[in-house]
Amino acid sequence: MMDSDDGFSLIVPVFNEELAIADTLDRLREIIGDQRHEIIVVDDGSTDGTSEILAQRSDIRCLRHAENLGYGAALKTGIRAARHELIAIADGDGxxxxxxxxxxxxxxxxxxxxxxxxxxxxxxxxxxxxFPKVFLKLYAQWIARHPIPDLNSGLRAFRRRVVLSYLKVLPNGFSFTTTITVALLANRHPVEFRPIDYAKRIGKSKIQPIRDTIRFAQLIVRTGIYFAPLRVIMPVAWLFFVAAAASLYNDVFRLGDLTDSSLILLGAGTQITLFALLADMVDKRSSS
Structure with missing residues (x-):
C-alpha cells in the first residue's frame, strides 16, 4: 500500500549543470503538477553558474556541499533530508x-x-x-541471482527506510546506484525494472570511461563479497581444489610420492572455503 502521506521527495544531484538545470526543474514542475511532493536539489560543489541559478528558485529545497564530494554523497544528503518515505531520484542533465x-x-x-x-x-x-559494462552486468546478475536490465540507471524510485538501512555501505561516487541495485536484489527485496528512453546529455559528461570502468569492476567485486560472499569467494576455492586434485593425481600415478605443492593447494582451498563460510555467517547475522 502507498504510504499515508501520499507524497514523495524528488532528489536531483547536480554538479556544474548550468546549461540544463533550469529547464529540468521547469519540466519537473509541469510533470508533477499538484501531487504532494518536494524537490530537493543537492548542489555538489558546482563551480559554474549552477549555484546562482538554484538560488533564484523558490520552488525547491536547495542543499549545497562546500566542495565536490561525489554523486553518491549528494544522494545521501538528499535522502537524509527527505521528508517523505517515497523517494525518486533523477539527474539534472536532461x-x-x-x-x-x-x-x-x-x-x-x-x-x-x-x-x-x-x-x-x-x-x-x-x-x-x-561495452565493458556488459561483462560487469553479467557478473552482477550472477551475484544477485536476478536479471538486471540496467545496473546503474540514475532514474529510479525507492522507499527511504529500505535505502537508509544500506546507507553506510553505499559509495560516495557514481557507483551508488550500482551498489544499491545489487544490494537490494541480493537481499531479495522486490525490485522492478521499467523500460525508459535515454537522451544525449546536455553539457560535458563527468564520467571518465577507463578510470570509472576499473572502479566499477572493483566495486562489483567488493559488493559481491559483502552481500553474496559464497558466490564470489567459493569459485576461487574450487580453483585451488581442482589444481590440488590434478597435482595429487600426478603425485600418486606418476611420482609415487606426495609433494608439497599438492598440500599447499589443498590447504589454500580449505582456508579460502573457511573464509567464505565465515563471511557468509557475518553477512547473515548483519542482515537479520
Missing amino acids: TYPLEEIPALVRRLQSYDMVVGARIGDNVQYSRIRS
Missing part, C-alpha cells in the same frame, strides 16, 4: 525522461525499488563506452 517519475513512484505500492531501465525504443549513448 538525459532521462522525467515524465516517467510519477509512474515509478506509483509502482512503489508493490516494490521497494523501481528502476527506469534504459532499454526503451529511443536510447542514445555510446555503445563503445557501454
Whole structure:
C-alpha cells in the first residue's frame, strides 16, 4: 500500500549543470503538477553558474556541499533530508525522461525499488563506452541471482527506510546506484525494472570511461563479497581444489610420492572455503 502521506521527495544531484538545470526543474514542475511532493536539489560543489541559478528558485529545497564530494554523497544528503518515505531520484542533465517519475513512484505500492531501465525504443549513448559494462552486468546478475536490465540507471524510485538501512555501505561516487541495485536484489527485496528512453546529455559528461570502468569492476567485486560472499569467494576455492586434485593425481600415478605443492593447494582451498563460510555467517547475522 502507498504510504499515508501520499507524497514523495524528488532528489536531483547536480554538479556544474548550468546549461540544463533550469529547464529540468521547469519540466519537473509541469510533470508533477499538484501531487504532494518536494524537490530537493543537492548542489555538489558546482563551480559554474549552477549555484546562482538554484538560488533564484523558490520552488525547491536547495542543499549545497562546500566542495565536490561525489554523486553518491549528494544522494545521501538528499535522502537524509527527505521528508517523505517515497523517494525518486533523477539527474539534472536532461538525459532521462522525467515524465516517467510519477509512474515509478506509483509502482512503489508493490516494490521497494523501481528502476527506469534504459532499454526503451529511443536510447542514445555510446555503445563503445557501454561495452565493458556488459561483462560487469553479467557478473552482477550472477551475484544477485536476478536479471538486471540496467545496473546503474540514475532514474529510479525507492522507499527511504529500505535505502537508509544500506546507507553506510553505499559509495560516495557514481557507483551508488550500482551498489544499491545489487544490494537490494541480493537481499531479495522486490525490485522492478521499467523500460525508459535515454537522451544525449546536455553539457560535458563527468564520467571518465577507463578510470570509472576499473572502479566499477572493483566495486562489483567488493559488493559481491559483502552481500553474496559464497558466490564470489567459493569459485576461487574450487580453483585451488581442482589444481590440488590434478597435482595429487600426478603425485600418486606418476611420482609415487606426495609433494608439497599438492598440500599447499589443498590447504589454500580449505582456508579460502573457511573464509567464505565465515563471511557468509557475518553477512547473515548483519542482515537479520
